[in-house]
Amino acid sequence: MRHGVARFVTGFLALPVALYLFYVVWPFVQAAGYSLTDWGGYSDSQRFVGLDNYVRLLSDELIRKAFWHNVFFLVTVPLFTIALALFLAFLLNVGGREDRAGIRGVFGSALYKVIFFFPQVLSLVVIAVMWQQIYRTDSQGLINGLLIKIGLVDADNPIAFTADPEPFLGIPAVLWWLLLIAVWSGAGFYMVLFSAAMQSIPKDIYEAAILDGAGRFHTFFRVTLPLLRDTISVAWVYLGFIALDMYALVFVMTPSQGGPNHASEIFASVIQFNAFQKGQFGYACAIAVALAIFTILLAAVQLRITRRERIEF
Amino acid sequence: MSTVTHTSDQRRPGATPPAGPAEDRRARAAGGIGGRIFNGFSHLFLVVWAVMVIYPLLWVVMSALKTDSEVIREPLSLIPKSLQWDNFARAWSAGIDSFFLNTLLVLVFSVTLTMLLGSMAAYALARYEFRGNRLIYWMFLSGLTLPIYLAAVPLFKGVYNMNVVFPLLGPNKHLTLILVYVAWSLSFTVFFMHSFFRTLPDSIAEAAMVDGATHTRTFFSVMLPMAKPGLISIGIFNVLGQWNQWYLPTLLMQSVAGEPKHQVIAQGLIELSVNQGYKSDWSGLFAGVTMAMLPVLIVYVVFQRQVQSGLTAGVSK
Secondary structure (H helix, E strand, O other): OOOOHHHHHHHHHHHHHHHHHHHHHHHHHHHHHHOOEOOOOOOOOOOEOOOHHHHHHHOOHHHHHHHHHHHHHHHHHHHHHHHHHHHHHHHHHHOOOEEOOEEOOOOOHHHHHHHHOHHHHOOHHHHHHHHHHHOOOOOOOHHHHHHHHOOOOOOOOOOOHHHOOOEEOOEEHHHHHHHHHHHHHHHHHHHHHHHHHHHOOOHHHHHHHHHOOOOHHHHHHHHHHHHOHHHHHHHHHHHHHHHHOOHHHHHHHOOOOOOOOOOOOOHHHHHHHHHHHOOOHHHHHHHHHHHHHHHHHHHHHHHHHHOOOOOOO | OOOHHHHHHHHOOOOOOOOOHHHHHHHHHHHOHHHHHHHHHHHHHHHHHHHHHHHHHHHHHHHOOOOHHHHHHOOOOOOOOOOOOHHHHHHHHHHHHHHHHHHHHHHHHHHHHHHHHHHHHHHHHHHOOOOOHHHHHHHHHHOOOOOHHHHHHHHHHHHHHHHHHOHHHOOOOHHHHHHHHHHHHHHHHHHHHHHHHHHOOHHHHHHHHHOOOOHHHHHHHHHHHHOHHHHHHHHHHHHHHHHHOOHHHHHHOOOOOOOOOOOOHHHHHHHHHHOOOOOOOHHHHHHHHHHHHHHHHHHHHHOHHHHHHHHHHHHHO
């Protein structure tokens, strides 16, 4: 049985590992190396500068901005998406009429699920280009056009959307408008996820709760929600990664890819700006390493917080 | 809780005392006014959200069928005066045709290779003990947490240096993009298929080996067919992920020595929209977005059950 195992394993692993090493691992390792140099990217001269780049990024105004914007998305994207997804899943699964079989899902819930899931299969780019048209700052845009028509917005002074750096609740308005798109496109997927998890909870748990006199609200908050804890925490971690990766939206939708006036800079856009526009590859790599460390710390913290006793059923 | 009648009484405090089943039902219906209001509210809110999802999509599709002056004068109307199918023809020949061709050319090979190499690696790692097994597994896994932007600069540089040694793997080459897609999709594919191969029973593989099948043959004719549900999930995931990929192509498919860019669909749309390549050809831009959107939506509606369960399984695994 053991005959030829070594050859077989080598044969199966050689190609995938080689590809992965060359296109994924090696660039990561190089990035860490470049981050210690003053390499400009276009010349061959690079000088070892130690941790200078890292010292510099601590006092970089742009990075401080990008950091807080990332934190903003990190908190709001999961929070709003999960809250909305849970609410929709709740309506879908317990919003139906009561009959002898207990509380049922609403009529047509399968159709709702199909529709809500639409944004998930669309490319973020398609979504961004579409929302660019929705957010147009003249009367041709969907929202401005609608609001001007019903007289809520003055035609000479339309909503500026992603060109608006003015703070709302202390956060530049452009970030709120980007958040809306992220929630719009994510809610359906997590609703389907939560719905599936709700349906996998055994019926007798619900029956027991109903026998004990719990109504649908009580059942939801006291029984369903605690049993969904695992799914919700997984969703939180995934949404955290998505929140760190809002770059497609920033890239397509904001003026000069991070504007206006750097009001929507995030880590990714700062890296891109430094590497390809200012030609400071070494410094860009240092920012990227900082982002990687931040991501890993975050993942560790999230896993730590969300870990809890599993309820088996 | 002792008896059912006792509890049903408790459950509807306002209802008349329980009697026969028929009266009980009527009592519930009467007491269910709150339920009915809630049911109505549920529908109302669900319909509102459904409209918020569908309306923008419909608006894009319908704007793609308008004339340019209609787009400007009546941007909100959903019904074009007459259907302008030539918007699609114009957008198609303005570059979307080559975007599609490039995307298909890349995806056919990259998805196939991702699935093949990913399941091979996952299988070897999941079912064979050897030195370095854990190390390789963690190496693949680490790719899930590291941000792609960290690798961007050296990857860009590496591919450009390749141009000198082996031009087929240089920038703006389909083969480069295929291999890069495969490499970057391996992490999740290996992670997902690894846990899938772990759940398959040992006995069948052993039986195949006893019958004289080699390790390779056991994998291809016994284990791979058994992993079909997992392959479908991760396959859908990879097709959507690679179809939607925009960062890697934007980085790597750049014009070299005056050669036209081989852009893929997501990358091309971004450029059209950011650079306003359509020059105020709004209906053409809408037509382009529609063409990028509809094939995926149609495939999704046809296979919605598989897509939904496939993608959610990807998260909850």
